[in-house]
Amino acid sequence: MSGEQATGRVLGRAMRLAPALRKGLRLTLLMAMAGQAITVVTPVVIQMIIDDEILAPEGIVMRDVLWKAALALATLAVGVVVGRAAVLRLIRSSATGLSDLRTMTFRHLLKRSVLHVEADRRGDLVSRVTSDVTTLQEFMEWGGVGMVIAGSQVILALGVMIYYEWRLALVALVGVILYLLLMRWFQRVLARNYDTVRVEVGRSLGVLSESISALPVVRSYGIEGSTKEKVADALDKRFWIEFRTARLGNILFSSAEVFAGALTAGIVVGGILIGTSQGMTAGTLVAFLFLTNLLIEPLQIVVETLEFAQSAASGLRRILGVLDSEVDMPDPEEPDHLRPGGLSARMHQVRFAYPNGNEVLTDITVDIPVGSRVAVVGETGSGKTTFAKLLVRLLDPSRGSVSIGGVDARRIPLEELRSRVAFVPQEGFLFDDTVGANVRYGQPEASDAEIWTAFHELGLGPWVESLPRGLETQAGERGGNLSSGERQLVALVRAWIGSPDLLVLDEATSAVDPALDVALRHAIERLTEGRTSVTIAHRMATAEGSDEVLVFDQGKLVERGRHRDLLSRGGVYAALYADWAAGTKTV
């Protein structure tokens, strides 16, 4: 039972987080119970008509029959209205509460660096605010409402039974408890099977979707036959495990019917025995048969819902897990502010390691004076990008400190930091919106004219004019309507329009068409003019034109200085440069 208690606690926490869930819950439950009165009306009216009319010595008096029926119909009408109102209240509060919870979770997730650090977990995180919440919603609408209704029906039916004849009611109660225990046991047996089913279903879908995504590869390597076989095998395996589990479930749950029959038979036998010894009317026993019938269906619903509740609760637990996780980059409690004007940057004995212990940067100390252009070079995996993320506080160092404009980065309010420091990532991410709207992400108040000017100032006027609808051109999903080079162009303008005092830029590595590449480079040049800039350089020309080059190798800052000096030193930088020179010169 500890599992259910934990479930209860989780639900309690959810209600505290999203108060809309709890609002007026007690009244709603009372109303739902009252609404369920409709189900016990029929057995009662049957008992009355049998005992007081049909079997009465004076025979049937139709006027009385009509009166009783009218009373019953009136009760039904009231019950329906109250019950419906209760359901509406329940639906409204659960939908509102869950939407609040969902937005809250989203907001919290967005604050966490795990999103860009562990990209492979993103899909999983999306399901926190989609499928987990949807499961909860469905549970509330179908399960929750159904459980309230079914639960009140069981309680009412048992109540009427006790009122009629408590000894016979006891028989029914024992039956109900046995039945619940039996069902719970079945469910546990099945739950174990469902786990293997889920794994196999996931596996078969994985194989199938991989094969469809790989269609061009399958075609170009002529491996259609083996691909089909692989999929067919996975699907067949899945079929058998799904079928066997379903069959087991059917056998277990149909035994409920046998149990219901046994209970009915028990009520007849018990009723006759109690009736002959203690005195009970025929109408009461018939009413008992109807009431027993009222117990079985809702019990099935309750049991199924309990299972549903488990999966809803584990979804809820995952959501609460997100909300409980610490924001790894909280706003400072005692903020310090940046002075206006150009910004310097400084790293002091900075070390950065991922939670898994993987050390990316070791003991970095570096000073970047106001207005200088710094290029960062190094091989893939040397720690360049992490260095950039630390500078703009997308990550915090594991040890050591980063300061911007002489202030510890951790003490600058994030909003202030973001408005003064711009970061242009390697993959210019665009939203599924127009080019203009994408630029506006950098400066929400920017007018169209200002955006146009920004493009022109960066020498990109001809490019934006060549777009089919200019600034109104749709970028497409993840900017898919534009090439990767063009996406970075937009990202540059987006940074420019925010007129940052410190710019950190990760050059794109992907080869782009040379004309576009040159446009990009000119834009970057304009962008870095007159402000402090740190560029992760993938082109050596960038390094050549910089005031200082920082050379990273395996997480360490191994060389620094001007291009010319580093070249003559004949170290890591000189080797990188030689590689590059061999790779781009045309003659």
Added chain:
Amino acid sequence: MFSEQMTPLSVLRDGIRLIWRFVKRHPASFGLAVTGAALFAGAIIASARVIGWVTDTVIIPVLDEGVDPADLLAPAALLILAVAVSKAGGIVLRRTAAMWLQLRTRQDVRNELLAHQLRLKMSWYNRQAVGDLLAVAESDVDQGTGVLAPLPYATGVTLLLFGTTTMITLIDPWLGLGALIGLIVVLVVDVRGSWITYSMWEEVQRARGEVSAVAHESFDGALTVKSLGREDYVSDRFGHVSDEVRDRLIRVNSTWASYQAVIRVLPQVMIVCLLVVGAARIEAGAVTPGELITVAYLLALLAFPVQLIGFVLWDLAGSLAGWRRVQDVFDAEEFVTYGDVLARERGEPAPLDGETVGFAYDEEGAVLEDLELHLRAGTTLAVVGPTGSGKSTLSLLLARLWDPDAGAIYLDGADLRSFSISELPKEVAYVAQNAFLFDDTVAGNITLGEEFSETELRQAGRLAGAEGFISELPDGYDTQLGERGTTLSGGQRQRIALARALIRRPRLLILDDATSAVDPSVEAEILRSLKSAELPSTVVVVAYRPASIRLADEVVYVDEGRILAHGAHDDLLETSPGYARLVQAYEEDARRMAEEAS
């Protein structure tokens, strides 16, 4: 959008057609399921009959007239149990057979979908979003066959409704008429309610799709959002779509709850009314109390199944919607055609010729036009041109991933289209920019299940410049890569894809910007080693970087779908100003910078 065109009747008609399509492939399991459903319906009617009988012969005589119950109890209890057991048997049979039908159908459809897609042209595939195709194979197949599970149940309930009205009519025509009218009212309300809420549910699903899209986009762009400090804006946007779901949910559920309330109370109302009529009929001596109890008990038992029958309409409408998307794939008939030419032995490069090749994606204009290309066996050709010039299209045509609209491409003088199925891949290897890796080991990704020796494997890895990082992986060539190889960088994935092509020693190798994510120096290294390895291949490489271009024997300069120049790199620099401008853009720029600096 289809909810406007669909009506309950059209759903029923199309639904039956769809069901028939599935059922005719597995008639035995469907037959068993329906038998089970009939058994189930019969048992329910019998159970009401038994309760009536017990009332008349046991309960009333014993409790009202004081008859001795000794001989009556055992038969009554056994009878009730026997009916329950047969009902349980009916349920097991019905549900198990229905499950078989549904699961087998899903398996069949998925296999057929894949087989069908494997026969279709890449031009069709490229028009689809892969995400949509996956959704079709996964959720749409489930949804499309969703109606098969409740189908036998619905059949059972229908039988039950017929059986009930018949039996009540047999007991007493007046009660029968009352029951018939009542049941028709319940069904009409039920179907109407289900229909209206179904259309509203569609909107909820659309809104949920929107929530998911916004979440995906925001998380994918998290780096950008955070570096711009726009978390609040994005969160508000998410809150807005989430509230949209909330409002729609409240709307649909409120409607549903209202219908549900009516449907739940109607059987109760019927029972009360029938009790009045029944009392009058007992008074007239037309029915016994037991018979009246049978009628009431039956209606009580019916209350639950009748509530569920409306959902069958949901399932039916949902299935039709899902199946429509599955059918769209099956309706595509742009199959690739094959001839009967067989591949030659591996070992020597193949000559390649393109004659008057033309290609267009749509009516909007040709991508390639009247293109002539003749390559001697063993030549390395670089294809150079600005973005959108048709380079990639050309390489896709050369690998026969697409077919030209005009002209033809010949390998060893044979039209690519005349090769037999799976033969051309033995001759030609194509490597795309986006390297696709399977959830398999590194070795498995390179061999793709074909037999190669360890030496061949390592040689291919070395040639592709992949040896270094593969040896650093935990299990070397036996390292599991995980889904889509996400643990590797783009350049590493490209190199594995390259090794996959090289190990086959293709007679024609096509590299479509296949090393774009590899560092320039590594790319040059790969291309150099390809040349020195005396690979028995004719090589066509789409490249941007001057160093890569310089390694080719010949260069074609492509712009706007035409070959503007063809020759050695040095000659083209002299003779083709467009080419020189394009290739020397970097150098020009570097020179200008140097001037500025000095």
